[in-house]
Amino acid sequence: MTTKPGRWPLIGDALTALVDPRLTGAACAGRAPLFDEHIDGELELDRHARLDAARHICHGCPVQSACRVAALEQHHPAGVWAGRLRNHNPQGYAHARKDRSA
Helix, strand or coil, rough: CCCCCCCCCCCCHHHHHCCCHHHHHCCCCCCHHHHHCCCCCCCCHHHHHHHHHHHHHHHHHHHHHHHHHHHHCCCCCCCEEECCCCCCCCCCCCCCCCCCCC
């Protein structure tokens, strides 16, 4: 684990490998909050920007296929997995909200 002055420790590849060895070398390693589905107190505009940044990181990830498989194996995947936002609905994917104002 590495740290920088005034920052939270970063999770290294060794610790990531303990979670799922297929994800060793993942581009998201050490950046967990960026990939979270929800952060308390976060503005919607900030959330969209954060999740877009997470998706962008996923697109160049060397373990994207393994991440997709790992997400499908999770009981309740949430957040960005393999470049897709997943939430707790039964299908595992976030769905666009319908406009119900009419």
